[in-house]
Amino acid sequence: MNKDTELMKYFPKTLSKTETLGMLRKIKLNFEKNNFGLFAVEEKLIKQFIGFTGFAIPTFESFFMPCVEIGWCFKKEVWLMALLQRLRMLV
Secondary structure, three states: OOOOOOOOOOOOOOOOHHHHHHHHHHHHHHHHHHOOOEEEEEEOOOOEEEEEEEEEOOOOOOOOOOOOEEEEEEOHHHHHHHHHHHHHHHO
């Protein structure tokens, strides 16, 4: 997922396997330090990882810092599924 250039378009860059493992370590440390973080999301029927969502504390500098951000990223294969579910709720 972290190697997909379209999916990672709004992230600083795509990530290698080593960088992804580093990201997972940071997520775990964030949970230990702040009691919140990013959660893996699994599709119930096929029991497959489809992305992540949760809260994170950004580490970049900006005028609105410090803050807590709501983060999410899902595989492209589930984008249409999510849209269809939202549309179904409107009918």
